[in-house]
Amino acid sequence: MNDILEKLDEVWGEIRKEAESVAEKEPALTSLFEDVILSRATLFEAIGCRISRKFAAKAMPESLVREIFVYVCSKNEDVRRNILRDIVAIYDRDPACSSYLEPVMYFKGFQAICVHRMAHVLWNAGRRHLALYFQSLSSEIYGVDIHPAAKFGGGILLDHATSFVAGETSVVEDDVSILHEVTLGGTSTECGDRHPKVRSGVLIGAGAKLLGNIEIGMGAKIGAGSVVLCDVPAHTTVAGVPAKSICSSKERMPSLNMNQHLE
Template sequence: MLLSSRGAMMRFSRPLAGSLGATHFRLRIQCLGRLPGLYASVNRDPATEEIVQPFLYHKGFHALQSHRVTHRLWNDGRRALVRLIQSRASEIFAIDIHPAAQLGCGLLMDHGTGVVIGETSIVGDDVTIFQGVTLGGTGKQSGDRHPKVGAEVLLCANATVLGNIQIGRGSKIGAGSVVLENVPAWSTYVGVAARAVVRPIE
């Protein structure tokens, strides 16, 4: 019998980000198959009634699995093939994830249309991303220029996070917000430019 409880999912997934206030992010080597992504849909998407639904029908899940393949090929140096696969995947799913972006386990990309994740982005485990989210650069930097998103973060619809900044673990970014500075763990930021409406208890 397939387990779909939060506890069951946690057996397969650990937070990517370190403790509160951590300045470095560690990426796990692999995601133990595709179970964390399926459990993420069951546990965090009320519209998902069965674990088979994301596997068969959810383009956010499909786009993430396409990225897992292209990321591996990118690291193996097969850049031409990667660009072909990534280009086709972005056309089919309307989701654009750079093959070099580092994504953790247990991600839920709900709806997914219009999501853009840049080359040097890092996204932690158990993050929820809604449609229209952009993890991008400011256009003024080169090299490491994209956001670092901690574990268990919620990025609501059309949120835009720009630059080499950190979004702390467990934080929430409101719909339509534009984030240009670091966000502490367990905070809620909304607005343009985003400001804190909930701060962590010291």
């Protein structure tokens, strides 16, 4: 399988082409698109600009937020790779997304994950107060609260995103799709490993609550509104309060086609 970064020029080229078209056709957005996309040399500079504009009214200067984001991306190939995978995943899986441009400009789930990726690098580098600062801003602005220590792979679709919460020791592997109002939470006041581990290919329906140091196996499907308190075997569909096994999933990676029927 080719490295996703080989697709970077193609994706960035399509984003710029679409931005040029929007800037020409919609005068009210011309200035925005010139600043965020058309005046930027790279995709990651553009994303940094978009995020920093959202944070501009807060205590930290817009230019400094952008500088930190671009620096983190420039020094960390995994961050660049995962951001690109996220864009492609959203385009592939979300029927409401018609171009690579839209997640960068409009989708708060994508933007919130980008902020988390920056905060996670800062957290691991010992810059914990700065990481927590960005977490708090993301929670205020996007309604998405991901602890900076939580680990996320690439190809994440955080659809709609409102009220998504992931605790400190949460792990979300590659190619996972998560809808709004999902919680990856703990179940006690004890420190240590206390949050869910979500393996690749999992689909988590809207409003589901996954609680405790549990494992959601590869390719599992969690029904909307479920409360999951125990491990879920790979390729298993669960639903209910508390969640119970419904059947074996017919799909190897339910996250990829977003089929939320309990089958």
